[in-house]
Amino acid sequence: MPDKAEILKAIGQDILTEIRKQATDVGATFEDSVEDVAAFISSKAQELSTAVGKPGFDEALMAARDSVLLKAAGRAVIEGEKFDDILRETARSSLAIVARLLILL
Amino acid sequence: MSNQTVRSYCLIVSIMAASVTAIPLALTAATMSGCAAQKAREDVLVPAMQLASYGLEKDALAGAATLPAELQGSANATIDAFFSIVRGGDDEALRQDAIVTWGRVQELVELGIEAKQDANIVSAEAAQLMRQRARDFDNALRAYITRSPALLN
Numbered sequence: 608m609p610d611k612a613e614i615l616k617a618i619g620q621d622i623l624t625e626i627r628k629q630a631t632d633v634g635a636t637f638e639d640s641v642e643d644v645a646a647f648i649s650s651k652a653q654e655l656s657t658a659v660g661k662p663g664f665d666e667a668l669m670a671a672r673d674s675v676l677l678k679a680a681g682r683a684v685i686e687g688e689k690f691d692d693i694l695r696e697t698a699r700s701s702l703a704i705v706a707r708l709l710i711l712l
Numbered sequence: 713m714s715n716q717t718v719r720s721y722c723l724i725v726s727i728m729a730a731s732v733t734a735i736p737l738a739l740t741a742a743t744m745s746g747c748a749a750q751k752a753r754e755d756v757l758v759p760a761m762q763l764a765s766y767g768l769e770k771d772a773l774a775g776a777a778t779l780p781a782e783l784q785g786s787a788n789a790t791i792d793a794f795f796s797i798v799r800g801g802d803d804e805a806l807r808q809d810a811i812v813t814w815g816r817v818q819e820l821v822e823l824g825i826e827a828k829q830d831a832n833i834v835s836a837e838a839a840q841l842m843r844q845r846a847r848d849f850d851n852a853l854r855a856y857i858t859r860s861p862a863l864l865n
Contacts, residue, residue, distance in 0.1 A: 654841055663833055663838035667834070667841045669767045
């Protein structure tokens with residue numbers, strides 16, 4: 608039977624692969640977040656390995672999984688905010704262009 | 713038609729053409745602005761918080777069980793109310809009610825982790841991961857309500 612810490616690592620790797628794929632699809636903008644989440648998964652796997660064979664390992668495993676998902680979800684919100692900022696800036700500059708054009712009329 | 717008139721005509725046509733491009737772009741961007749983060753909050757952050765709520769609830773209930781008998785009923789009611797809000801996923805309830813009760817629930821979570829560690833139900837290493845989950849949940853809840861600097865920690 609596979610070790611639970613190994614399973615978490617594998618799940619973490621799957622999440623990482625998926626995030627990388629999404630990042631590639633969207634562009635390189637999300638690379639910071641991908642690296643951040645990757646480092647977080649790696650640190651959780653490391654911490655989890657210290658809990659192997661000790662009381663409460665199942666609870667620790669669940670807590671690590673939850674933390675990884677919360678972290679990844681948090682980064683998604685941050686990226687969403689960055690995207691919104693880009694759109695906001697686009698709206699502002701487009702309106703500024705229109706305003707300048709209208710002055711010319 | 714004089715050269716001056718032709719130039720004016722061309723200018724007006726150019727301005728109109730540019731406006732036709734810029735106005736929809738501005739409107740689209742203005743309309744979409746704010747959607748991406750909110751969508752991430754609703755589609756990704758809330759489900760992650762809901763998943764984490766099950767482990768946190770167990771910790772909080774363990775914390776409530778350590779309280780004097782006369783306080784346990786109120787603590788359990790607070791826990792029940794809080795996690796019902798999280799699992800319900802209602803935006804207004806999350807923004808207005810959850811943040812108010814979370815402070816008390818977080819204290820109970822910490823009490824529960826301490827109690828489990830003292831009883832050797834969980835090791836110090838496991839307890840550390842459980843405490844980190846509570847902190848991550850705290851950051852996530854705050855990021856749901858406001859812009860997300862807390863998530864950068």
